[in-house]
Amino acid sequence: MTRPIRAFISRPALEHNLGVARRHAGDARVWAVVKANAYGHGLLRVAPAFGPADGFALLDLEDAARLRDTGHEKPILLLEGFFGYDDLLLVAHYRLTPAIHSLWQVELLEAADLPMAIPVFVKLNTGMNRLGFPPEQFAQAIGRLKRCRAVSGITLMTHFADADGKRGVAGQLALFRGAAGGFNFPVSVANSAALLRYPETACDWVRPGIMLYGCSPFPDVTAETLGLKPAMTLGSEIIAVQDLHTGDEVGYGGTFRAGQPMRIGVVACGYADGYPRHAPSGTPVLVAGKRTATVGRVSMDLLTIDLSAHGDFGVGTPVTLWGNGLAADEVSRHAGTVSYEMLCALAQRVPVVET
Numbered sequence: 334m335t336r337p338i339r340a341f342i343s344r345p346a347l348e349h350n351l352g353v354a355r356r357h358a359g360d361a362r363v364w365a366v367v368k369a370n371a372y373g374h375g376l377l378r379v380a381p382a383f384g385p386a387d388g389f390a391l392l393d394l395e396d397a398a399r400l401r402d403t404g405h406e407k408p409i410l411l412l413e414g415f416f417g418y419d420d421l422l423l424v425a426h427y428r429l430t431p432a433i434h435s436l437w438q439v440e441l442l443e444a445a446d447l448p449m450a451i452p453v454f455v456k457l458n459t460g461m462n463r464l465g466f467p468p469e470q471f472a473q474a475i476g477r478l479k480r481c482r483a484v485s486g487i488t489l490m491t492h493f494a495d496a497d498g499k500r501g502v503a504g505q506l507a508l509f510r511g512a513a514g515g516f517n518f519p520v521s522v523a524n525s526a527a528l529l530r531y532p533e534t535a536c537d538w539v540r541p542g543i544m545l546y547g548c549s550p551f552p553d554v555t556a557e558t559l560g561l562k563p564a565m566t567l568g569s570e571i572i573a574v575q576d577l578h579t580g581d582e583v584g585y586g587g588t589f590r591a592g593q594p595m596r597i598g599v600v601a602c603g604y605a606d607g608y609p610r611h612a613p614s615g616t617p618v619l620v621a622g623k624r625t626a627t628v629g630r631v632s633m634d635l636l637t638i639d640l641s642a643h644g645d646f647g648v649g650t651p652v653t654l655w656g657n658g659l660a661a662d663e664v665s666r667h668a669g670t671v672s673y674e675m676l677c678a679l680a681q682r683v684p685v686v687e688t
């Protein structure tokens with residue numbers, strides 16, 4: 334017997350969600366965003382399911398090399414570009430497409446003697462103020478890259494700060510069009526939220542991430558409404574039951590106190606598995622498919638759930654922490670975070686089952 338926690342990764346769901354992205358993208362090409370170990374799902378595990386995408390987008394050179402070494406031939410976009418000159422030689426070797434966001438990267442490209450020229454995505458900062466050239470430097474950067482022997486092709490990109498929120502994309506899109514409109518280069522601007530809500534942002538290349546894993550980028554729209562299916566289901570089992578008397582407390586700090594006699598189940602799942610420690614009492618879980626809620630603090634290896642209304646459930650009853658039947662978005666909302674963080678946090682120690 335092993336500890337009963339498992340992460341079930343559904344290939345049909347991954348394929349389905351890519352299909353949804355593809356339909357929204359229209360004629361645009363689709364980067365499947367697989368950064369952060371494919372949002373916790375496992376890079377090499379999801380790569381075959383995302384085979385029909387037009388390319389992969391991620392951060393680490395090592396991950397890009399892993400994709401190449403396992404036979405993936407399509408374009409690979411490095412969302413943060415390269416981090417130094419040594420990287421640049423590998424970028425060329427592996428035929429990768431770096432995002433270029435700063436002048437120091439342009440200078441390295443100009444100084445580079447590469448075995449072959451590489452395509453680049455040039456990033457404009459339209460208000461996120463993270464990565465990207467300020468609008469007044471954009472034309473100069475593009476001009477230099479156009480003349481650069483190391484560069485074989487240019488696509489223009491930006492990233493939205495609030496495509497999932499109230500302000501939307503209008504302001505940033507106008508800025509982008511103002512700075513990029515004079516050039517005749519392909520364009521890539523849309524993340525999941527923009528792709529789903531603003532079809533005009535699809536342009537030439539889209540960059541969906543979270544939607545491919547079956548979660549909603551929007552706080553106010555469920556993944557189900559968007560036609561998405563959860564790719565990851567985190568499941569475990571009840572491994573002990575406690576009958577509480579009125580006034581008994583549960584877990585570290587005694588943050589939960591039974592107001593009446595209660596029956597609680599102890600589940601083999603804790604924050605060291607990736608379940609958010611900040612999930613308060615009342616966070617939903619499924620026990621044998623029926624909804625109940627956590628009680629008390631989440632500890633490293635265990636959490637506790639209310640079984641008072643489920644007298645027939647006991648040791649060995651399956652529990653779903655998120656995924657099929659319980660949206661990760663709903664759990665993350667209770668925990669004061671987003672599904673992105675929860676999926677990425679899935680711990681190495683959790684065995685994965687591909688379904």
Ligand SMILES: *Cc1c(COP(=O)(O)O)cnc(C)c1O
Pocket residue numbers: 366368412492523524525526540541542543544550
């Ligand atoms: C992560 C990322 C995406 C994907 O964002 P989602 O919200 O997961 O769709 C797209 N573009 C860039 C630059 C990113 O860093």
